[in-house]
Amino acid sequence: MSGLNINDVSMTFELPNGGSVEALKNINLNIQKGELVSVLGPSGCGKTTLLNILAGFLAPTDGIINLNGEVVKKPSSERGMVFQQGALFEWMNVSKNIGFGPKMKGTPQSEIDEKVTELLDIVGLQDFADKMIYEMSGGMQQRVALARCLANDPDVILMDEPLGALDALTREKMQSLVLDIWKKTGKTIILITHSVEEALLLGERLIVMAPRPGRIHKEYNLPFAELGVGADLREIKRHKKFGPTRDEILNMIWNMEEEIMGRAES
Amino acid sequence: MINSITPITASISNFFWFNMPEGSEVAGLLSTTIWMVFGIAIIFIIYMIFSAASWVIHKFFIDSRNKAKGYTSLKTVTFGDESAVVANRFASVASVVAIFFFWGLATGSSLLGPIQLPAPFLGKTSFEYTAEDSYGKRDKGTVNLLVHTFNDKPKLEKADNSMSGFAKNSAIKVRERRTALLSAKKIGAKETEGFNIIEINGQPISRNEKINFGNGEVLLTSKGSMQIRPYAGMTMEALYLPAPEDVWKSFLKLNKEGYTNVGLWENVFWSLIRVILGFSLGCLFGIPLGFAMGLSNWFRGWFDPIVEFMRPVPPLALIPLIIIWFGIGEQGKISLLFLAALWIMTIAARAGVSGVNISKVHAAYSLGATKKQLLLKVILPNSLPEIFTGARVAMGVCWGTVVAAELVAAEKGAGKMIIAASKFQLTDIVIIGIIIIGIIGFAIEVLMRKAESRLIPWKGRG
Numbered sequence: 001m002s003g004l005n006i007n008d009v010s011m012t013f014e015l016p017n018g019g020s021v022e023a024l025k026n027i028n029l030n031i032q033k034g035e036l037v038s039v040l041g042p043s044g045c046g047k048t049t050l051l052n053i054l055a056g057f058l059a060p061t062d063g064i065i066n067l068n069g070e071v072v073k074k075p076s077s078e079r080g081m082v083f084q085q086g087a088l089f090e091w092m093n094v095s096k097n098i099g100f101g102p103k104m105k106g107t108p109q110s111e112i113d114e115k116v117t118e119l120l121d122i123v124g125l126q127d128f129a130d131k132m133i134y135e136m137s138g139g140m141q142q143r144v145a146l147a148r149c150l151a152n153d154p155d156v157i158l159m160d161e162p163l164g165a166l167d168a169l170t171r172e173k174m175q176s177l178v179l180d181i182w183k184k185t186g187k188t189i190i191l192i193t194h195s196v197e198e199a200l201l202l203g204e205r206l207i208v209m210a211p212r213p214g215r216i217h218k219e220y221n222l223p224f225a226e227l228g229v230g231a232d233l234r235e236i237k238r239h240k241k242f243g244p245t246r247d248e249i250l251n252m253i254w255n256m257e258e259e260i261m262g263r264a265e266s
Numbered sequence: 267m268i269n270s271i272t273p274i275t276a277s278i279s280n281f282f283w284f285n286m287p288e289g290s291e292v293a294g295l296l297s298t299t300i301w302m303v304f305g306i307a308i309i310f311i312i313y314m315i316f317s318a319a320s321w322v323i324h325k326f327f328i329d330s331r332n333k334a335k336g337y338t339s340l341k342t343v344t345f346g347d348e349s350a351v352v353a354n355r356f357a358s359v360a361s362v363v364a365i366f367f368f369w370g371l372a373t374g375s376s377l378l379g380p381i382q383l384p385a386p387f388l389g390k391t392s393f394e395y396t397a398e399d400s401y402g403k404r405d406k407g408t409v410n411l412l413v414h415t416f417n418d419k420p421k422l423e424k425a426d427n428s429m430s431g432f433a434k435n436s437a438i439k440v441r442e443r444r445t446a447l448l449s450a451k452k453i454g455a456k457e458t459e460g461f462n463i464i465e466i467n468g469q470p471i472s473r474n475e476k477i478n479f480g481n482g483e484v485l486l487t488s489k490g491s492m493q494i495r496p497y498a499g500m501t502m503e504a505l506y507l508p509a510p511e512d513v514w515k516s517f518l519k520l521n522k523e524g525y526t527n528v529g530l531w532e533n534v535f536w537s538l539i540r541v542i543l544g545f546s547l548g549c550l551f552g553i554p555l556g557f558a559m560g561l562s563n564w565f566r567g568w569f570d571p572i573v574e575f576m577r578p579v580p581p582l583a584l585i586p587l588i589i590i591w592f593g594i595g596e597q598g599k600i601s602l603l604f605l606a607a608l609w610i611m612t613i614a615a616r617a618g619v620s621g622v623n624i625s626k627v628h629a630a631y632s633l634g635a636t637k638k639q640l641l642l643k644v645i646l647p648n649s650l651p652e653i654f655t656g657a658r659v660a661m662g663v664c665w666g667t668v669v670a671a672e673l674v675a676a677e678k679g680a681g682k683m684i685i686a687a688s689k690f691q692l693t694d695i696v697i698i699g700i701i702i703i704g705i706i707g708f709a710i711e712v713l714m715r716k717a718e719s720r721l722i723p724w725k726g727r728g
Contacts, residue, residue: 057628077634087625090724091647100643101633134724152633 002068004031004054004156004188009063011049011214022213023049027063029207029216031190033155036182036225038191038203040249042256046214047192051158054190055081067155077101080154082145082162090133094125094144097133101152119147122184123177139170146181159191163198172233175201183229196249200224200242201233208249210256218252220245313364320360328356366510373509374501386442386499388413393467393479395492397433397453400460407433407453411482413442413496416504432458438494443503445495447487455490462490508694516694525695526686528678534702536678540596541664544603548660552608553653556615557645573612581606581667585674594675599668606667607660614656618649651718651725658714665707680706 011024023046031037039047052058054065056075065072067079080101088097096103098119099112107115120126123143133141142162149157159178163171175198182189193199199206204225210217222245228236236242287295344350370378374385392410399405407430414420425435434453440446455461464470466477466484476485482496504512520530558565559573584602592598622645630644672681680703687695718725 055628055632057631075628075631077632079632081629081632083625083629085625086623087629089626089644089647091650091722100630100635104630104633104635104639104643132724148629148633 003033003035004029004190005066006030006050006054007064007066009050009053009060009065011046011053011058012061024053024060025213025215027214027216031156031188031205033188034186036179036189036191036202036204037207038193038199038205039207039209040193040196040199040253041209041214041217042211042253042260043194044214044260045209045211045256047209048160049214050209051081051160051190051192054156055079055158077105077152078155080149080152080157082142082149082157082159084161085138085141085165088133088141088144088148092133093129094120094131094133094136095129097144098147098151100148105152115151116147119150122150122181123147137170139166139174142166142174143177146177150181150185150187154187156188156190159189161192161194164194171198175233176228178202179225179229182225196246196253197237199249200246201228201236206249208252211260217256220249312368316364316367317357317361320357320364324354324356324360369507369510372502373504373507373512374499375509375511377509377511383500384497385501386413387481387497388415388442391479391481391496393484395433395453395463395484396465396468397458398460398462398464399432399458403432404464405431405433408435409448409453409492409494410435410437411446411494411496412437412439413481414439415442432461440494440496442496443498445493448492448494450489450491463492505691505693508697513694513697517698520695520698525683525692528683530683530698530702533678533680533683534706536676537665537668537672537680538706540599540603540668540679541661544600544668545607545657545660545664547600547604548607548611548664549657551604552611553615555608556612556617557619557641557649559612560616560619561641561645569612573609576605577609577613581663582670585671588671589675594677599671599676602671603664603667606663610656610660610663611653614652614659615649617656618652619645621652622648650722654714654718654722654725658711658718661710661714662707665703665710669703 006027006029009024009027010022013021013023015021027050039050041047049058053060054072056072056079059073072079089100092100095113095116098116102112102115116129120129123146125140125143125147128136128140133144136144145162162178163174166174178189178191179202181187189202191199191202193202200222201224203220203222206220206222207216208218208220209215224236224239224242227239338344338350338352341347341350367378369375371381371383374382390410390412392408394406394408396404396406408425410423410425412420412422420439422437422439425437427434432454436448436453438446438448449455450461450463463486464472466486467479469477471477471484471486473486473488473490476483482494485493485495487493508516524530524532555565555569555573559569560566581602584605588598588602592601626644626648627640630640635643668679669681672679673685676682680699684696684699684703687693687699
């Protein structure tokens with residue numbers, strides 16, 4: 001069995017007041033190697049919980065996750081993670097951050113240096129190898145985070161709203177970069193986002209989740225990611241199917257939010 | 267004494283032996299505090315008047331050379347924008363000058379030249395008194411007064427009594443700012459029945475009254491003797507506060523000869539070495555302890571009661587126990603400083619661990635780090651800013667504690683020097699000691715801040 005298999009995963013959080021919250025209920029998902037999957041949903045639908053379970057930071061209360069036939073139990077370098085922000089080591093410079101993973105495994109320094117140079121090139125930070133993290137802008141920091149994750153050559157890259165804190169222009173550039181990396185490396189990428197447009201652009205497969213309990217609501221197969229590789233993303237957004245799909249999903253999420261509000265008020 | 271009124275207060279006062287303060291004690295406490303409010307306010311007002319005067323000088327004579335530069339000069343909103351407020355160097359210098367000025371003024375310093383407060387009377391003076399005997403007969407006598415300084419030991423000329431009647435002439439010497447008692451027996455009360463002083467320099471006086479004789483005051487005591495107080499001036503006695511130039515001279519002497527066979531810098535060296543050793547021990551044990559508390563439930567639970575209890579205990583409160591246990595040797599002092607630094611460093615290291623952003627920990631594990639690698643490569647560097655902040659606090663506390671410990675018991679050290687000097691009323695040495703202790707405390711803080719910005723440039727920018 002290859003790829004990532006999520007079998008009937010449920011997650012229930014006990015609350016201190018004795019109640020419980022069903023963050024995830026019976027999630028089933030099979031992700032093939034090399035797929036680019038984006039996950040979308042209103043706040044509280046459990047998408048970050050799902051990602052944390054995939055990464056191995058949380059154990060599900062029910063169900064099982066397999067990666068290439070092996071059960072996911074704890075974090076491992078097979079599943080790289082890119083966080084929203086603040087996960088870089090600011091006491092190291094850019095090269096050392098990128099080389100962190102290989103270094104932990106005891107890779108010889110010459111190999112690490114080679115790898116770092118290659119990755120700096122991929123993310124477009126050739127001239128910033130010796131810069132400290134706090135000297136760089138938010139967009140550049142996320143480039144470092146991407147490169148650091150790639151340095152370990154993981155099977156799956158999990159991205160938890162990696163572009164959420166960036167401004168619109170930087171975000172667009174980073175979206176192109178993510179597509180490039182996906183195409184160049186052929187990695188499986190699972191990306192969580194709040195932005196519907198981003199989910200459309202960065203998802204061959206788009207999964208819309210619904211809250212209370214957190215579950216998969218709808219799934220789309222989309223052409224935009226494939227079209228977007230190496231192309232102008234603004235052009236893609238003018239694609240005749242882009243607008244209607246975006247509006248459909250926006251409405252869907254809007255209704256879910258309304259429903260939550262209504263339930264909360266009653 | 268307010269006695270227990272109800273059975274409840276009675277049972278409480280049986281359990282806790284606590285005598286309610288008496289009304290007069292409470293009144294004394296309150297009046298002292300209120301007088302202090304006035305005293306402090308007056309000092310502040312005088313200092314602020316100087317500040318205002320300096321401000322005027324600055325505003326109208328120097329201002330043009332001291333304008334804000336760069337971006338700040340373009341800000342229109344500066345009142346309320348803390349970042350636009352920078353210390354005015356002129357004000358800082360002027361305030362230090364003002365302190366030295368007050369110091370000089372209060373001590374009659376020669377540095378100030380003609381600007382002097384009235385000095386105490388020195389030299390010879392005299393007054394006449396009139397005494398009456400029981401028959402109502404009057405006679406006059408002269409009292410010659412010789413006022414001398416602390417170090418002077420002048421010879422006193424005896425009064426000439428060859429021509430006098432029953433009121434004898436007298437000569438008396440007195441130290442400046444002190445009073446002298448001239449017993450009535452010495453000037454004729456022994457020989458003359460009903461001897462009673464009724465006038466000073468022609469002005470009538472009765473018992474418990476004061477008369478000014480020009481260079482001082484005479485108080486007629488209730489027993490009819492004269493308490494003579496030469497004019498004390500408005501300056502302070504060197505015993506309380508020596509003049510700046512005298513302190514400087516003592517400093518040069520102290521620098522060269524030391525005090526009680528211990529050099530000035532030797533004393534400072536001993537204090538510093540104790541601080542460094544105690545602080546290092548505190549770090550050596552406190553940082554791993556803090557990490558253990560930040561990383562393990564068991565250790566958090568195990569050490570929490572001790573740390574939480576010891577943290578609010580001021581190290582100074584431990585001095586008596588430390589002396590009982592270890593005596594007055596080095597071990598006691600270093601143990602005390604160790605305890606002073608230990609809890610601060612423990613809490614700083616614990617805070618450093620809990621301050622690690624969880625995504626950094628998750629990221630490190632996802633990148634394949636083991637627990638040991640996480641501790642050394644992520645948690646340790648990430649908690650350095652907190653540890654450094656703790657170290658700054660701990661160094662400050664240690665410096666204060668070592669001086670206090672030396673005040674209580676030591677053979678060498680800055681605190682020992684000033685307490686020994688204070689016992690012989692060598693105020694100049696005490697002041698030199700305080701100034702040096704202050705400068706070193708400040709230097710420690712500056713050094714720590716420099717080291718911090720050098721060693722952990724990422725602080726506050728994560």
